[in-house]
Amino acid sequence: MKYNPSLIEKKWQKKWDDLNIFKAEIDYKKPKYYVLEMFPYPSGAIHMGHVRNYTLGDLIARYKKAQGFNVLHPMGWDAFGLPAENAAIENNTLPSKWTYSNIETMKNQLKQMGLSYDWEREFATCSPDYYKFEQKMFLDFYKAGIAYKKETLVNWDPVEQTVLANEQVVDGRGWRSGAEVEKKKMKGWFLKISDFAEDLLNEIDNLKEWPDRVKTMQRNWIGKSNGATINFSINNSDDKVEIYTTRPDTIFGATFIAISPQHLLSLKIAQKNNQAKDFVKFCENQSNKEVDIEKADKFGFETGLTVTHPFKKGINLKIYIANFILMDYGTGAIFGCPAHDQRDYDFANKYSIEIIPVIESKDNLPYTGDGLHINSDFLNGLNTQEAINLSIKKLKKLGIGKETITYRIRDWGVSRQRYWGCPIPIIFCDNCGEVPIPEAELPINLPEDINFDMKGNPLVSHPTWKNTKCPKCNNNATRETDTFDTFFESSWYFARFTELNPSKPFTNEAFKYWMPVDQYIGGVEHAVMHLLYSRFFMRALKFVKSIDLKEPFNSLQTQGMVCHQTFKDRKEKWLFPNEVIKENNTFFHVDTKEKVIAGRIEKMSKSKKNVVDPQQIIQNFGADTARFFMLSDSPPNRDMEWSDSGIEGSWRFLNRLWNFINNLEKEKSHKNLPINLSESQKNLLATLNNTVKEVTKSIDDFHFNIAVASIRSLFNALTSYEILNNNDKSVVSYTTKKLLILINPMVPHIAEELWEKFSENKNMISVERWPVINTNYEETNKIKIPVQVNGRMRAIIEVQTNLSEDDLEKTALNEKNVLKFLNGTPKKVIIIPNRIVNFVI
RNA sequence: GCGAGCGUGGCGGAAUGGUAGACGCACUGGACUUAAAAUCCAGAGUCCGAUAAGGACGUGGGGGUUCAAGUCCCCCCGCUCGUACCA
Structure with a gap:
């Protein structure tokens, strides 16, 4: 009988479903294990990145189940977001329709992969049943003072009359309209993540099972720095300007002051001075991406104002408005010390500002390292740390400065001027101002009768939706038309999975039993934002006494990307891999037979067409082969290259396994191991024992490719074993059964089928226990x-x-x-x- | 720009500071076949050597620490991720 994956995969998927063996229920007799893969955005169809992510998670889930854990392994949909609105505009459909239809397709595809999910816990975040809880959470945050409104600059497309995401701005223009993007001031809701910065930073040390690189990135993102604020009085004015610096020791090298274009002082100057106004406007219209700001040419505007140097009598420093000073960091103002800071140095050179070295060094300026201070009066001869301490002391004495800790992290802006998101439960009333919606009136559902023909946010242009009564005074009032950032949904979905109760986001019992997630797996691109927001969200919920847990993810593993070679034809048009055929190391077009230019190996992306459709692979080889290749090729945290020969290699291996066991089957029923073992029998059992050890360890270490290699070695030993008598048969049969258990989490369908054929055990292999390491069969001495x-x-x-x-x-x-x-x-x-x-x- | 990571045969990758290249893929030779595919057996980093024994070189480049470096340290190059309204 030939190996026919489509037949056996359907058979076992149905059996698992019918018997509901992956249903998760609280069971205090067993240790729990919560495995979670980052849930997908329903973009239309699953891609290889999903296949990889979910194969990794499924391996862990099945492995832990075999080890006797009570496993929770859920799946759902991160269903709000921009692409649904884009699709709605392009295809003249509704975001909800598009989204739910994608979910249906993708769910089918996931089912075909044979993943061990408890589908009863599935949800889509765009359903009111999910997002209604967020509205309550937000109100709790609002009442606790963690949510507030403030003004920000957003990308404004004057043609579409709509706010654009950074992604939608290409070279300063709107991606659809091509119009030059302007900046518009808007008020939006923010969550005070900065209040939790210290705790978020400190607790990183306790995340023992997180990759160091992710922890480092989060530390740097939070960006705690110890420095000083210094107050300068502006000459001939009552105004002051407070600056922040991490290097107060370089105060004697200060030769100018620079303030952000959004600084209050800048705005004040701009009111009176048209040139200043133009400059501020010019800065505002620059990109607000960090990359662009850092890379942009530095521009300054000389305000005509000066301050006096606190320690250098009679020396005045000019105040500039500068485009590279961020209002969100420190005080939005700095003193410039060009000799010891690259940006200040560039700026000083451009505007012919004096450069005074105050730290001794043989290196070229600007020198940013440690050293002995010079030209610095009372700081002369001190090293950096000593000078920092003393300078702060002197500033304090003068009453103009103090040490100050700042964080790079900014409060989380959660407002989006979009339709396809969770409505923010606030009402604006002319009499009462902003009024939280009473809990009894929740949820505030999105209207379905919308159209995208009108410009801007459909919630704003909707004829009735935003009109309401004020809950306080009952006068006419309007709803908030902003919706939440989609990171809001993904910041607590893992907690929602623990709960089946439709009326509560989570309950004490289930939350306490299942949380935290024991193993979280997802793309490294989420190393900072999603994971940090989730960590913050737990703290915010704890702050409003909703739950009592700070860290949602105990162990984290990040996976690399799935890559593939790119191809172009002679007209520089991208080609799909299945349009290309390889002969004698040269690539040709399948149809035209023309030569094809083979390009770099890059992350699979639709735009470069270097994608392989998982659906096709599953159809041609089956889910097990796809899963096996995903695991065997590269270690999970590295990028992997999808290759046709690789998938064929996996296919051949599963066929060999199939044939081997089908031939053995004829001679089965050798249940017990012989009492006296021959040398070769001992060796085979030693190899088995070694494999159990190695597979167990490499799964624990997340080196699944080594687990695969080890299983292949065992299989090689098994197939080359010469069976001479019944005792040999028993040992081979025993080893084969253990091999099936080891390989089951990787390729569960074929493992079940072979187990059913070969084992006298009536249980499914999915409920078999993981082999124990038997020290009787250690390797030779x-x-x-x-x-x-x-x-x-x-x-x-x-x-x-x-x-x-x-x-x-x-x-x-x-x-x-x-x-x-x-x-x-x-x-x-x-x-x-x-x-x-x-x-x- | 800044932060983080990665770089090992023709390819994917293995290797607690201690035999570099496990396990595969592709390749070559052989068996089976009318033939091909599949399967099975064998070989294989590069160079010198005889196809042996053995040797030289070899983990992006340059330098260093060490009895010993893919692994630790410094500098450089290349690629990837993130950079706050993509998810």
């Missing part, structure tokens, strides 16, 4: 040890384990090749028992 001369390998000796240093040396000195290179007595002998012998001459 002989080991090979390399012998080096001057660190270069010259021989390998095979010796008993734990041989003494003396005996090791003697054995090593019996080697001809060692003696040849030794040529006399060595100066020194380094022996690490069971590891290495090295003669130094």
